Amino acid sequence: MKTLRPALRLVTSLLFALLISGLPNIALVASESFPTAKVNTTGLAVTDTEVTVGQLHSATGTMAISETGSIQAEQLAIEQINAMGGVLGRKIKIIVEDGASDWPTFAEKAKKLLVNDKVAAVMGCWTSASRKAVLPVFEKENGMLYYPTFYEGLEQSKNVIYTGQEATQQIIAGLDWIAKEKKAKTFYLIGSDYIWPRTSNKIARKHIENVLKGTVVGEEYYALGHTQFGSLINKIKLKKPDVIYAIVVGGSNVSFYKQLKAAGITSDKQTLLTISVTEDEVLGIGGENLVGFYSAMKYFQSLDNPNNKKFVEAFKAKYGAKSVIGDVTQAAYLGPWLWKMSVEKAGSFDIDKVAAASPDIEFKEAPEGYVKLHANHHLWSKLRIGQWAADGQAKVLYESGLIEPDPFPKGYQ
């Protein structure tokens, strides 16, 4: 440079400056209108060009079966957001941690993400047990969790956004439909033995007995991973309920439905409604074992609307034509988008401001259709009844209006 004369130096630097400003450099523009010092006053991992979020699911262990779909959907959403220019002009960088289906590990990794990595938000958890394990960490370290799974309710936190349904959103409208459609009066409640099925069946029982004026002829629970349902099936045959209401989860699901079929309990003779079978589970159970049974969910892959068509197409393009999308996968896809909109509404990455901006955020492009965040950090959503076909897809027979989330339902506890 020493050989350059001052004038020449001036010209080169001018040219350089022109070149830079001429480039469509979004980051530069963004950090001008949203300077990092302003949008990040609490020391989160936000730079002029990048914002870091965490992803905390089980990639290994028992729950990997269920959580894989959520991991994929969240990454797809983040990729799409980045392609659109990111959040407040910053590209999203993901730090992936593995909760390994072990609840203490979840808590430990949550702490790592919040304390060491200073992530601006975490997309994660699947089971209620893992959420309960990380909740105190998120509240103490003031983090933001986007939780995708439909769950039992009875919880609400400033630091969590629940993108799945709480129990009443999934149970009540479904029971109303089956009672009206099938003139059902007697119900047999079955579940895997842990908090979600038990709480859900409690709500179902109250609704059946107090509102629908029906009878619960049996209610029982089997350990997770139980594979022998012979005795249960005989009891069902003896009591002949109008509806089997099933909340069996995980590997047990497969045994349960195969054995029902083998024992001659099929949809032409028996109505069955479940809130624990999505397209993901059907992949394991086999559509032929479920033909004609009903699921109550807010989302089915077969939903016929332009948002969903785009979503399914993008998902399959990224993860293969054979991949399926279940209810929770779709809910997980909403997380990054809702976070992006809340951040943009708040004009800040600060957790407190994002939490405060969250209520009334509307997402019109959601694959499930319009959703809106409630002040209680749950989503207004619809309930749909799908009937399974042999190809593993559901035919949507009924769609409710938008249901208000009510995580602490009165009269149901």
Added chain:
Amino acid sequence: MLLAYTTSELTSIFTMQGFAGLSLFSVLLLMALGLAIIFGQMGVINMAHGEFMAAGAYTVYLCSTLTAKFAPSFQPYYFLFAIVAAFLVSGSLGLLVEWGLIRFLYKRPLDTLLATWGLSLIMQQAFRSTFGAREVTPTLPDWLMGSFKPTASIDIPINGVFVMGLTLFITAAVLFFTFKTRSGLHMRATVQNRMMSGAVGINTKVVDRLTFAIGCGIAGVAGAAFTTIGSTGPDSGSRYIVDTFLVVVFGGAASLLGTVTSAFGIAQTQSISEFFLQGTMGKVATLLAIVIILMIRPQGLFASKVRRA
């Protein structure tokens, strides 16, 4: 709860309930047979036993996928060959594991426990990496599904009958092998007194390897049979392992007859208590009964009368 029903209803329910018990019995027995040989006869605590079952189940899944792809017309028959394949795959895996790991640990039973547990984790991860974390189900031939109806109100699941038949066959084969063949004689001799067997010219190393491989092969068959009942995931094996050890320990480790009796006892207790109590409580009642009996008879139902070195 039974008073409100007619006699014919009760008859059909009890028939089906009896069958449910027998079906559970054959499942438990099939699970335990392989372990009864490895743990009972050889004294190796094989924590990876469940994973050998899963290997068998995955073999069936693989056969199913290959059949669907290359020979769809063969679909109704592939399952029988898949069972044989499952035996061979798990058996040769067992052979490999014995050669590479177990044979160094015969004199250190507690280390075997740790080593095989590590092996089970490795195998689980291998399944996960190969077949994915999702549970898979092979497409089963139609003749295996559905039910057999002797009367209008009785349904006997055909897959249950199939598992029962298979169990009967394997049990008979194991008993025949152990008590009627020369290799079986060698195996029993080695179990009773390794040094003496070596002295009379039995190649105990080969016997060990073969025994372990056969035990694993039977686990593979069990895994194959379970694809008719449940799904297969990377950690299916760990679901089975507890029940498997329960049956073998309860029966008295060294006795095949004990294994059969214990499987029968546990299955009937569980299926009857599940019918009259609730699901989880049925299991509690069964485990409680087992704990009490093991407190009274720590050696299990059938203690081996052999003096151990």
